[in-house]
Amino acid sequence: MENKEKQPLVQVKHLCKYFKVGRHADLKAVDDVSFDIYKGETVGLVGESGCGKSTTGRCMIRLYEPTKGEVIYDGKDITKLSKAEQKEFCRKVQMIFQNPYASLNSRMTVKEIVGEGLKQHGVPKNEIDKRVQALLETVGLNKDHMSRFPHEFSGGQRQRIGIARALSVDPEFIICDEPISALDVSIQAQVINMLKDLQEERGLTYLFVAHDLSVVKYISDRVVVMYLGMVVEQAETEELYSNPQHPYTKALLSAIPEADPDKAKANRRIPIKGEIPSPINPKQCCRFAERCEYATDRCFNEVPELREVCPGHKVACHLMDEK
Numbered sequence: 001m002e003n004k005e006k007q008p009l010v011q012v013k014h015l016c017k018y019f020k021v022g023r024h025a026d027l028k029a030v031d032d033v034s035f036d037i038y039k040g041e042t043v044g045l046v047g048e049s050g051c052g053k054s055t056t057g058r059c060m061i062r063l064y065e066p067t068k069g070e071v072i073y074d075g076k077d078i079t080k081l082s083k084a085e086q087k088e089f090c091r092k093v094q095m096i097f098q099n100p101y102a103s104l105n106s107r108m109t110v111k112e113i114v115g116e117g118l119k120q121h122g123v124p125k126n127e128i129d130k131r132v133q134a135l136l137e138t139v140g141l142n143k144d145h146m147s148r149f150p151h152e153f154s155g156g157q158r159q160r161i162g163i164a165r166a167l168s169v170d171p172e173f174i175i176c177d178e179p180i181s182a183l184d185v186s187i188q189a190q191v192i193n194m195l196k197d198l199q200e201e202r203g204l205t206y207l208f209v210a211h212d213l214s215v216v217k218y219i220s221d222r223v224v225v226m227y228l229g230m231v232v233e234q235a236e237t238e239e240l241y242s243n244p245q246h247p248y249t250k251a252l253l254s255a256i257p258e259a260d261p262d263k264a265k266a267n268r269r270i271p272i273k274g275e276i277p278s279p280i281n282p283k284q285c286c287r288f289a290e291r292c293e294y295a296t297d298r299c300f301n302e303v304p305e306l307r308e309v310c311p312g313h314k315v316a317c318h319l320m321d322e323k
């Protein structure tokens, strides 16, 4: 089936999340972000630390109420669900967190952590042990781990426990918020591969959040690039990596280490000038302008719209008009 005939599983529409940080100060963590996620695909959400990725994810799972805009799940606005629909939504949509040290309750055993959701969703008590054991095996742990506490595990193992917890309620959609950023490089690939296999076996849909473009290339079907609360570019993965348009995306891509020395020589590393600016009361202009080597007057005075430059490829940059 063609994507355009299907309704997306998740639609983020003009989502804004502002935090009041003073009498006249709004921290615009997410400011008019829109993208869709189709069933069974992985969308990578990428951008430097502080650009609003986690806030976007939190709004999508109702941990935060949006300031403006909406999140539509399976055709329904998630802030307008009935009690019964809310319960189902809490089951269908799960999150895996960045920090496997902070996201597991240190006073609960693995059995309690993984079994909690099962209990809440009405799995009979005498079945919970068996289900937890099966879930642990699914993520490469075993039943001997059930009575242990989180501190007895390595970072990679803790993330596996977090994944087992997310899987316990048989979700449809999982927000993976930098699930490997806190892990040793040596085990990052194992966890990514496991997430990929689980997706295939269970038909899961993922939003995969990362702060650089190297990780998401391997796991994503499409990529959304954020900068300071806004989407600057989105496209299918192949297209984004081979034909990036936004200067920020180009700079992020040039920062990925190239294993092949000949290619590395050919790729000019594009520096990004200065520091990421503050998201408090941002100016109505291109938020990347002050760091962009191509910025013109217009970039400092007008917010660029996110526009389709070819099918499925959208860019928010005034330079596109000059092409």
Ligand SMILES: Nc1ncnc2c1ncn2[C@@H]1O[C@H](COP(=O)(O)OP(=O)(O)O)[C@@H](O)[C@H]1O
Binding pocket: 019, 027, 028, 029, 047, 048, 049, 050, 051, 052, 053, 054, 055, 056, 279
């Ligand atoms: N609860 C909050 N209160 C105030 N500011 C917040 C809160 N959560 C996040 N922020 C701010 O919002 C911006 C985006 O944060 P976040 O979504 O965590 O970014 P990322 O996940 O991309 O690193 C940052 O400037 C951060 O300091």
Ligand SMILES: [Mg+2]
Binding pocket: 053, 054, 055, 177, 178
């Ligand atoms: Mg984050």
